[in-house]
Every structure is written in C-alpha cells, then in structure tokens.
Amino acid sequence: MPxxxxxxxxxxxxxxxxxxxxxxxxPVFDLDxxxxxxxxxxxxxxxxxxxxxxxxxxxxxxxxxxxxCANECPKKCVKMIRQELE
Amino acid sequence: MRKLMTGDHAAAYAAKLARVQxxxxxxxxxxxxIVEKLSTFAAxxxxxxxxxxxxxxxxxxxxxxxxSTAGARTFxxxxxxxxxxxxxxxxxxxxxxxxxxxxxxxxxxxxPWSIWxxxxxxxxxxxxxxxxxxxxxxxxxxDTILMLYRLCEMEDVMLPAMAxxxxxxxxxxxxxxQIPGQHxxxxxxxxxxxxxxxxAGTPAVFGSVAKPDTYAExxxxxxxGMRTAAKRLVxxxxxxxxxxxxxxxGLIEEYRCDGADVVLIANGSVVSTARYVVNQMRQEGxxxxxxxxxxxxxxxxxxxxxxxxxxxxxxxxxxxxxFGNGGALFTEVRGAAYGRAGAPRIxxxxxxIGGRDITPEVLRAVFDDLLNxxxxxxxxxxVGLKDEPLxxxxxxxxxG
Numbered sequence: 058m059p060x061x062x063x064x065x066x067x068x069x070x071x072x073x074x075x076x077x078x079x080x081x082x083x084p085v086f087d088l089d090x091x092x093x094x095x096x097x098x099x100x101x102x103x104x105x106x107x108x109x110x111x112x113x114x115x116x117x118x119x120x121x122x123x124x125x126c127a128n129e130c131p132k133k134c135v136k137m138i139r140q141e142l143e
Numbered sequence: 144m145r146k147l148m149t150g151d152h153a154a155a156y157a158a159k160l161a162r163v164q165x166x167x168x169x170x171x172x173x174x175x176x177i178v179e180k181l182s183t184f185a186a187x188x189x190x191x192x193x194x195x196x197x198x199x200x201x202x203x204x205x206x207x208x209x210x211s212t213a214g215a216r217t218f219x220x221x222x223x224x225x226x227x228x229x230x231x232x233x234x235x236x237x238x239x240x241x242x243x244x245x246x247x248x249x250x251x252x253x254x255p256w257s258i259w260x261x262x263x264x265x266x267x268x269x270x271x272x273x274x275x276x277x278x279x280x281x282x283x284x285x286d287t288i289l290m291l292y293r294l295c296e297m298e299d300v301m302l303p304a305m306a307x308x309x310x311x312x313x314x315x316x317x318x319x320x321q322i323p324g325q326h327x328x329x330x331x332x333x334x335x336x337x338x339x340x341x342x343a344g345t346p347a348v349f350g351s352v353a354k355p356d357t358y359a360e361x362x363x364x365x366x367x368g369m370r371t372a373a374k375r376l377v378x379x380x381x382x383x384x385x386x387x388x389x390x391x392x393g394l395i396e397e398y399r400c401d402g403a404d405v406v407l408i409a410n411g412s413v414v415s416t417a418r419y420v421v422n423q424m425r426q427e428g429x430x431x432x433x434x435x436x437x438x439x440x441x442x443x444x445x446x447x448x449x450x451x452x453x454x455x456x457x458x459x460x461x462x463x464x465x466f467g468n469g470g471a472l473f474t475e476v477r478g479a480a481y482g483r484a485g486a487p488r489i490x491x492x493x494x495x496i497g498g499r500d501i502t503p504e505v506l507r508a509v510f511d512d513l514l515n516x517x518x519x520x521x522x523x524x525x526v527g528l529k530d531e532p533l534x535x536x537x538x539x540x541x542x543g
Binding site: 063064065066067068070071074 | 238239240241301339345346347348349350351352353354361364
C-alpha cells in the first residue's frame with residue numbers, strides 16, 4: 058500500500074506510547090488498608106494498575122492520574138497527590 | 144434492462160448491483176425511498192445485504208465505519224439535516240481511509256423548514272475528506288455509485304464518497320434508466336478486499352492517538368488520495384465506458400464551449416436545463432457555452448482553468464451560499480483562476496435556493512447578463528428574489 062494511503066491502523070502494541078508524563082496528580086496506595094479486591098485494577102482505563110502478590114501496583118509510565126482508582130476504591134486507600142515539578 | 148424509475152430507486156438498484164454487504168440506514172425525506180427499496184430487495188432475498196436500522200444518522204455512519212473496517216462493502220443514504228448530523232463521523236470515515244459510498248439527496252437546511260433542492264448540506268461537508276460527485280440524471284446516479292465503489296476501493300485512493308442528486312428534481316422524478324446486467328457490473332467492480340480488516344486473530348489498533356510527530360502525514364495522505372482520485376476517476380470513467388457503455392467525462396464536462404465568448408459553470412440537475420438553453424441561444428447565434436462541474440471534491444481547478452482561461456466572462460451558478468462571502472462554487476472557481484494571465488471576469492449567480500425553480504427563462508437571463516459584460520461593481524448576484532430585479536447584485540454592501 059502506498060504511504061499516502063496508509064490508514065491510521067497500528068498492528069503493534071501501544072506500549073511504546075508512554076503517557077505518564079501527562080499526569081499532574083498521582084495515585085498513592087496505602088496497602089495497609091487495601092483488601093486486595095482489585096476494583097482499581099478493573100476500573101483503570103489505561104491498564105496502568107498491575108497486580109503484584111495480589112495487591113495493586115501502579116505503573117507510572119502509563120498512569121495519566123485520572124483518579125478513577127481513588128474514586129472507586131471501597132476501602133478509600135488511594136490518595137491523589139499533586140505531582141511535584143521535576 | 145431499461146426501466147422507468149426515480150433517482151432514489153436508481154440509487155437503490157446501484158447499491159444492489161454493487162453487491163453491498165452492509166446498509167446502515169435512517170430515513171429522511173427525500174432519501175427514504177432509497178432505503179425502502181433496499182429493504183424490499185433484502186427482504187425478498189434479491190440482495191445479500193445486512194440492513195441495520197439505527198436511531199440516527201450519526202449512528203448510521205458509525206455503523207458504516209464499523210462495517211467497512213470489518214471489510215464489508217458498505218452503503219448508506221441521507222439528506223440535509225441527516226448529513227449534518229453525520230458531520231463528526233464523516234471525518235472518521237475519511238481519516239480511517241474507508242471506501243464507504245453514500246447516496247446524498249441534496250436538500251435545504253432548516254430553518255425555515257424546507258425539504259427541497261439546495262446544495263448547502265453538501266457544500267457544508269466540503270472539508271470532511273469525502274469525494275463529492277454531483278449527478279445530472281437518474282442514469283448518472285446509478286452509474287456514479289458503481290463508479291465510486293470502483294474508485295474509492297483503489298489502494299491509492301481509499302476514501303469515502305457521496306453521489307449527490309437534487310431533491311425531488313431527481314430523487315422523485317421518473318426517467319428511463321438502463322440497468323446493466325449483474326455479470327457486466329461484476330466484471331467492472333471486483334469484490335472489496337482491503338489490506339487491513341478488523342477480525343479475530345489479527346489484532347490491531349484502530350482509531351488510536353497520533354501525536355504531533357505523526358498526525359500531519361496522515362492528513363497530507365488524505366489530500367494525496369484525493370488528488371489521486373481526480374486522475375483515477377478519469378480512468379474509471381473510461382473503464383465504465385468500455386464495460387458498461389456509459390461515461391460522463393470525468394471531473395467536468397464541456398458543453399459547446401468551443402467558440403463560446405461566455406461560459407456558465409453549473410452542477411446537478413440544472414445542467415440539463417442549461418444544455419437546452421445553450422442550444423436555443425446558439426441557434427440564435429449567441430456564443431454561449433456550459434461547463435458541468437461533476438466533481439466538487441476533488442476540485443477540478445486545472446481542468447476548469449483550461450476551459451475558462453480564454454473566455455471573457457464566466458458565470459457560476461451556485462445553489463448554495465456562504466453567508467458573508469459568496470457562493471462556494473464561485474469562490475473556488477475564482478480561486479482557481481486567480482493569477483492566471485488573462486483570467487476572465489467571474490460572476491456568481493445564486494439561484495435555486497430552497498428548491499426555487501431554475502427555469503430556462505432564468506438561465507437565459509443569466510447568459511444575457513454574461514453576454515452584456517460586467518455591469519456595476521458587484522460580482523455576486525442573487526437570482527429571482529421576490530420584489531427585486533431578476534438578477535440582483537449585492538452591490539453597495541461590503542465586499543459586494
């Protein structure tokens with residue numbers, strides 16, 4: 058197919074597109090309060106919540122800081138903290 | 144087979160002959176008869192297509208995009224407000240490089256409410272990346288839809304297109320239409336087989352983000368596809384002539400322009416009336432000619448300039464108007480001619496708005512105005528307004 062008629066279709070994964078730099082607030086988990094229900098993992102729209110030993114761990118390469126995990130957590134163990142300028 | 148039929152039914156027969164596979168539809172006057180006929184074809188088993196009833200034109204186009212992404216030959220039809228409601232998704236179709244073909248019955252936009260012929264619905268979608276072809280007759284509607292599938296599915300085009308017919312003048316008026324045999328259409332139009340399709344087993348990302356470092360190339364690609372379509376349409380017309388026995392000259396058609404002092408550029412069904420008037424006036428020794436503008440996108444700038452470059456005065460008949468500026472055909476024709484040595488005086492005649500008849504008398508007055516040469520300061524005139532001279536320049540107003 059000529060380059061000029063290439064449709065915007067990606068056959069590779071979007072892993073290379075790191076969107077973490079868009080974030081202005083970051084989720085910080087208090088794992089002492091976490092029950093391991095993994096509601097955060099289910100709701101994360103960017104699949105940025107990973108599971109390590111049955112507990113959530115945020116991948117900050119992709120987390121855009123939307124706060125849905127904090128909103129959905131039934132134990133209220135996620136705090137959204139303003140990013141320090143680095 | 145020759146049959147007497149409306150433009151709407153000609154569009155439906157064309158979709159059936161093109162062996163379309165998915166037809167998402169929402170009814171709107173005066174387009175409804177197209178999807179009614181297609182529903183009948185599908186219900187009777189005369190056409191192997193999935194009809195999808197949806198709740199709006201926005202959804203109809205969304206379903207077209209999904210079906211086309213899955214590799215189906217896809218058809219829909221709409222008009223006026225329905226096309227406007229599709230607006231956002233028209234960009235998704237062209238940006239995704241999907242060769243969806245649509246029958247568009249051009250009709251005025253409200254308010255005040257009007258269901259009659261007017262091109263503003265189509266002109267307003269000028270920049271969506273859709274190929275736009277205006278048809279003059281019901282036969283041309285049928286042939287154009289077949290040609291557009293052939294054109295749009297070419298791998299160096301891959302763009303959606305609309306075949307446009309004037310509300311009621313074509314959509315609801317019967318004319319004899321030659322329906323080509325299915326085997327001949329099959330020879331002209333091979334099955335659609337795109338390089339990428341959405342299917343299980345071959346995952347891909349459709350509609351993802353393009354950051355500033357990649358977006359511009361995709362947009363330029365649409366333009367290249369569009370400009371390639373201008374060349375390919377001429378080839379498709381030749382192939383159509385060979386295989387189906389008819390063609391329409393490609394992007395524009397010159398009618399008696401040889402030796403003409405003045406030329407009128409027009410599109411849609413009024414071209415037939417204009418042919419009649421040109422013939423009459425030529426018999427009277429008046430040197431008038433006509434250019435039928437078949438394609439609006441891609442815009443045939445160089446083809447037009449070749450024809451009008453040597454004329455003294457050129458008129459453009461606009462069945463729509465860009466408020467605060469002028470008719471869209473007029474401004475584009477003038478843009479095409481700008482800076483060329485000996486460019487003609489170009490005048491805009493805004494006529495037929497909201498289905499007002501453009502009679503032979505009206506066109507004769509337009510040609511006479513052109514033959515009489517430039518009068519007054521105004522290059523833009525509205526034609527046939529109540530309680531006004533037949534041709535009324537907007538002179539005196541700013542930039543008129």
